[in-house]
């Protein structure tokens with residue numbers, strides 16, 4: 631038997647979270663896999679489930695002031711059809727899972743699940759996205775990169791719910807995203823790379839590079855990025871081997887059923903080289 635709460639409003643959900651130890655359930659696409667017990671058996675939940683996927687207050691998309699605010703339980707397919715969602719984010723979302731999972735899976739669930747292979751995370755790190763976290767009597771903003779503290783770990787405290795993600799509309803004119811999986815659909819990332827840059831008159835004004843699934847959390851190094859600002863893209867070729875070497879100490883993948891350490895490292899470096907040597911100079 632699984633016991634559950636189904637609040638009518640966000641405030642009611644926050645009150646339940648305040649009074650009870652519960653497991654928020656948005657789309658359930660991670661939870662139902664993690665808690666499965668085999669054919670014909672109900673999944674096990676150690677605490678009651680708190681359904682939040684139906685709450686309208688958490689399904690809003692708003693844009694303004696150079697930011698897009700996405701409600702935490704917006705399913706991917708809904709976001710793919712919303713014109714306020716940046717095209718660059720849609721490039722990431724369309725590669726997640728399959729249409730059926732995209733009808734249920736949410737950005738909030740992807741963040742709080744905090745998998746090293748969570749596909750929205752490299753994008754959210756690159757754009758310095760913030761998470762709006764609420765409890766029954768308070769709220770706070772925290773960068774997504776600070777909310778995710780390790781595999782399956784977040785900085786959420788008891789009673790807190792992730793209610794929205796706020797993505798700044800960073801100016802860029804170079805974009806490269808590559809997800810490497812076993813097949814085109816329904817495939818978790820073996821690794822991923824996302825790079826954006828603003829290049830004007832052949833000079834780098836801003837550059838951000840994120841690697842997914844090659845360390846406990848997304849790899850992004852601001853110091854390396856800052857060193858590239860002001861550099862001419864035409865002269866980047868000589869610098870690339872040194873930049874790759876710098877990332878070698880940061881990219882520390884595990885070996886699992888999806889692929890080997892060597893594969894994850896090698897392909898990450900080749901994608902980085904492609905971004906710096908080809909995409910930037912376009």
Ligand SMILES: Cc1cc2nc3c(=O)[nH]c(=O)nc-3n(C[C@H](O)[C@H](O)[C@H](O)COP(=O)(O)OP(=O)(O)OC[C@H]3O[C@@H](n4cnc5c(N)ncnc54)[C@H](O)[C@@H]3O)c2cc1C
Pocket residue numbers: 653654655656657658659660661662663682702703725726727728731734735736737738739740741742743747748749750790791792793816817818819
């Ligand atoms: C077949 C299949 C393919 C998949 N493919 C991909 C893929 O390609 N890329 C990828 O990144 N993922 C993939 N996933 C994983 C999953 O679909 C995503 O991580 C999805 O975004 C999870 O969202 P959800 O709403 O279903 O999360 P849930 O399962 O509802 O929740 C996940 C976790 O987050 C917590 N949670 C959810 N919402 C909130 C909230 N608002 N506040 C606080 N805590 C919350 C839950 O308590 C739980 O711990 C796949 C899953 C399946 C089953």
